[in-house]
Amino acid sequence: MQNQSNYIVEVTDLKKSYEKVDAVKGVSFSVSKGELFGLIGPDGAGKTSIFRILTTLMFPTDGQVSVLDFDVIKDYKKIRSNIGYMPQRFSLYQDLSVEENLAFFARIFGTTIEENYDLIKDIYVQIEPFKDRLAGKLSGGMKQKLALCCALIHSPDVLILDEPTTGVDAVSRKEFWEMLIRLKDKGITILVSTPYMDEANLCDRVALIQNGEIMSIDTPEKVIENFGRKLWAVKSDKIYQLIKDLKSLEFVDTVFPFGEFLHITLKTEDLNQDELISILTENNHKGIQIQVIEANIEDCFMQLMSTSE
Amino acid sequence: MKKILYILQKEFIQVFRNKTMLPLIFGMPILQLLVLVNAATLEMKSIDMYVVDKDLSSLSHKLINKFEGSPFYHVSGVSFSIDEANEAIEKNQADFIMHIPYGFERSLMRENSTQVQLLIDGINGTAASLINAYSSSVINSFNRNIIVDLTKMPQIKELNPIAVETSYWYNPELNYKIYMLPGILVILVTVISMFLAAMNIVREKEIGTIEQLNVTPIKKFEFIIGKLVPFLIIALFEMAFGLLIGKLLFDVPMVGSLGLLFGFTVVYLLVVLGIGLFISTISSTQQQVMFISFFFMLVFILMSGIFTPTESMPLWAQKVNIINPFYYFMRVIRMILLKGSGFWDISREFFSLLIYAIIILSLAVWRHRKVA
CATH class of the missing domain: 3.40.50.300 (P-loop containing nucleotide triphosphate hydrolases)
Structure with a gap:
């Protein structure tokens, strides 16, 4: 050409x-x-x-x-x-x-x-x-x-x-x-x-x-790298209640449903897994699963979307 | 240029693969010509007549017999009461009343003149005036015979000093069929070409294939020629097919040159296809095409002079007809077929349509670019 x-x-x-x-x-x-x-x-x-x-x-x-x-x-x-x-x-x-x-x-x-x-x-x-x-x-x-x-x-x-x-x-x-x-x-x-x-x-x-x-x-890869924060996947028996509760918690930044899990980011990096579980147990949640995961493109997209708003 | 051939090839494959197309192309002309040419008649047959004979004389019987003997009349009721007769008209059982008053015969004998009353249902003005004309002519001829009968004297000479000898040119028997067939053929050819062309292009828009075509290096004129030529060919075929039916079934005279007729048809089709193309550029669905072309078609057909002579229309309507392509073709096809007009007789229509074709095609092409 x-x-x-x-x-x-x-x-x-x-x-x-x-x-x-x-x-x-x-x-x-x-x-x-x-x-x-x-x-x-x-x-x-x-x-x-x-x-x-x-x-x-x-x-x-x-x-x-x-x-x-x-x-x-x-x-x-x-x-x-x-x-x-x-x-x-x-x-x-x-x-x-x-x-x-x-x-x-x-x-x-x-x-x-x-x-x-x-x-x-x-x-x-x-x-x-x-x-x-x-x-x-x-x-x-x-x-x-x-x-x-x-x-x-x-x-x-x-x-x-x-x-x-x-x-x-x-x-x-x-x-x-x-x-x-x-x-x-x-x-x-x-x-x-x-x-x-x-x-x-x-x-x-x-x-x-x-x-x-x-x-x-x-x-x-770069898009994912740029995510730059710890991402948690959370699940409990009552997923709808969980969304509501997480959103009301002060230290939680974003909550997005992803299939059966919720992907959340926190405003602070200080909390660990056990502390999170205990907070949720206080709110009467059962069957809590929680772990740190790798962000994917969709997470990046959602994050970019919420910051641009 | 080769690309035009590929588009043509594609169009013909699609046209003939479409299951409704072949019946449409072959069935429609046969059906329309057979049905419409025979049905769209201005002749009156079996006029329903209601007789109120208050005289009951031999003369009144003779008059009624005269009507009954004619194939055009059918006596649907007899009564002495004019009210009953009126009722029959209101119920649509009779088209007109012949009222023979009491003393019909006597007054003729004594005073050499008498009266008959005709009461005609005037809802359909054309029919009413035809009934009037027919009936008057029946009574007139009855009149002439009465004088002979009553005076018992052989009539020496025709009473009218000026004899009117009428002869109808180009259609001596006033056969309406050979007048109607070319007109219906015009409509047929127009519908086929205008609708099909417009629908075809809009269909590409609806399905989205026009997008795929637009990103190809096809030039605009190649696309348009490729779209119009198939329908030009189909319409010309339709014309030939219709003329063949006219010749075989109705024995329509073809006095003029068929070459001239087809030459004129091509120019006419350019106009019609141009209108079709233009409609397709301003619509985005087949439904819109249907409505828009139906609207124009209806106005154009009724104003074209297929039934009523355009010369008797008001002046403004005659002016409107300048943009009515039907009007030109309706005149010319009859002139060529029935009168045998040559090119110079139709040159005004020919060049008018040629200019029309140039204008409408450029307009359509210009609009087409904006859409694509």
Whole structure:
């Protein structure tokens, strides 16, 4: 590529406003060549807006955005030939067969299935037995694979995937991420968004995004390191009462439910496990389990969210 | 340019894979032409007549017989009371009353003139004036014979010094079917092309495939040509199919050049497809397309002159018709098929539509960019 800078995607102070809401409020980030970059955040955080601007489907309200050193406003046509985009919603032709869809998108990009077969081979072999089946009749996981094939068929330099694993079962999700990592190894730069925090660990770098603002950009390990506090997992028989009690305790900072445990941080580092148990026993809690745990991305996210509020 | 071919190929696969499309393309013209051409008639048959004969003379019987003998009339009731007759009209059992007053025959004998009263249900103005015209002509011809009968003298000469000889050009038998068929064909071709094109594009929006297409390097004109050409071809096929039905089943005359007709159809379809495309750019669901195009379609069809001549519309309505594509095609298809008009006869309509096509297509293309 004709890259002058080292960055494949460069976003500076991007803003996007719709009629009533500001969806993206001044976001900056950059993605290097060959990186697997994750945009992690809940629904409505602005992930799709950012991706739609990167894929030139939408103009930014303000700010500089370039993909492969092309400006998204001036050179949108050049960007389109070199990116692969997989929208959040399955948007292939349901009334065309698997093979017809793939062939159509290949031809539209001026190539053929055969020419870039190497790139999609790993994925396509899984759906090839169903190549005559209409795309609308495929299962969710199959649809994702087909959509990925269609986004890859013209051998793009950048792959932009908007929540590819939303609504897909756990096994297919795992498979899908394995495919992404293999693609990354082939040198394709990948931007992926997801609301699932556990997927963040698979990215090279992640941007945690909330309400149109990026709270943190770093490698998943660094994000966790930056948590920098002792995190406790607490459990008792009456979990709801436990939340209420913990929140009323003065030395407790944050309480977030995580599955069957509550993750809490304390304002003081002085208390130890036994002291905590005795305080909770005083409040009539039984079956108390308590331990110090490693923070995960979601904990970091929740912490960043509560501090930004 | 090759990309257009790929889009066309894709569109045709989708059109023919759609289970409702083939019946629509082949079934609709047969059904519509068969049903509508025969049903949408301005002729009156079996007019329900209520007779109030207070005279009961041989003359009044002769008059009633004259009506009964006609295939257009059916005597639905007889009474002496005009009130009962009125009731029959109110109950919709009769279309009109013929009231023969007492002394009908006598007054003719003595005073050489007499009276008959016709009371016509005027709810449907067109029907009422037709009934009036038919009945008057029956009574008139009865009139002429009476003079011969009563005076028992052979009539020497036609009484009217000026004889009016009427002959109808282009449709000598006033066969309404050959007038209606081209009109219905126009509607058919328009519905097929406008609806299908608009629905097709909006469907891509609804399913989200337009997003996937927009990130490809397809150029806008390639996309639009790829979307419009399939429906242009289908509509032209529809036109040929409809004409074939017209020829075989209704023996519609085709005096003019078919080449000219199809040439004009292409220009017309550009306008219609342009409108369809424009509608698709301002709507985001198929439902909206349905409502918007249905609204325009209804107004355009009723103002197009399919039933009533546009010349008899108020001046403002004739001005509105300038933007009514149906109006041009309705005139031209009849002119070419029935009259055999040549290019110069229809050049005004041809160039008007050409300008129209350019305007609406550019408008649609311009709007399309804003959406994409």
